[in-house]
Amino acid sequence: MGNLPAEFEQFHWMVDMVQNVDLGLVVIDRNYHVQLWNGFMTHHSGIQSHDAIGKPIFDLFPEIPQEWFKLKTKPVYDLGCRSFITWQQRPYLFKCRNVRPITQQADFMYQNITLNPMRTTTGEIRSLFLSVQDATAEALVVLNQK
Template sequence: MLSLPAEFEQFHWMVDMVQHVDMGLIVLDREYTIHVWNGFMTHHSGKQSHEVLGKCFFDVFPEVPRPWFEAKSKPVFNLGCRSFLIWRQRPYLFKCRNVRPITQQAPFMYQNVTLNPMTSPRGDVEYMFLSVDDVTSEAMLELHKG
């Protein structure tokens, strides 16, 4: 059996986790070019990675208001802190289909999105990653209570 260096094996695990985690993961640079698009996003958005990688976020998602999203991104890039998009303020960032249409009567996936800084070894933030969480169940419970 061929023994692989531990670093290569760990890298492989990381790539596998990013692709299969039950959460959307997207990496954008300061020009909003898409660098990572994981399996969750492919499955739920219907957009394949080859359709989005290397493209401007706003070209791929023209429905996202650019001034609003840039304002949300500014503290991430300039201050290195997180920014949050909560479903109560905006039901979704990406209009994804509801994957449980029989058990949940929602026309789309409600999402919480966290914009996270990605710090280089020099301490610079040239990239951010978005983590997209499906909160449709929670939203439906809350909306049906009130």
């Protein structure tokens, strides 16, 4: 049997990292219901995790084009491969306020999104997780050069 106290401590470290990493982490199931909503997402969207979990992502963010987003998730669910949404393709997936003082010239947070499959112990993909990176500073540099 493993070292239970150490495994328990590592579990708590993982939970702490997920909640405090400077990256949005969102888990959605195949019906697009939110399963996980980390601290970054709460801070930037203003939506508390207890208000997001269990709700369809499209109810929380009605500006997300449903058919387009479903097409983006299809290869993740069907083939188990990653999919990407860059700020150049679409400035944001989740309309979040820009909270960085240096880049206040933007009305919203530009985002780079990675959609990743989540496999069960049997290899089935029932959920995916989105990592949301704040790309506002990068976007403003590029946009201000035009």
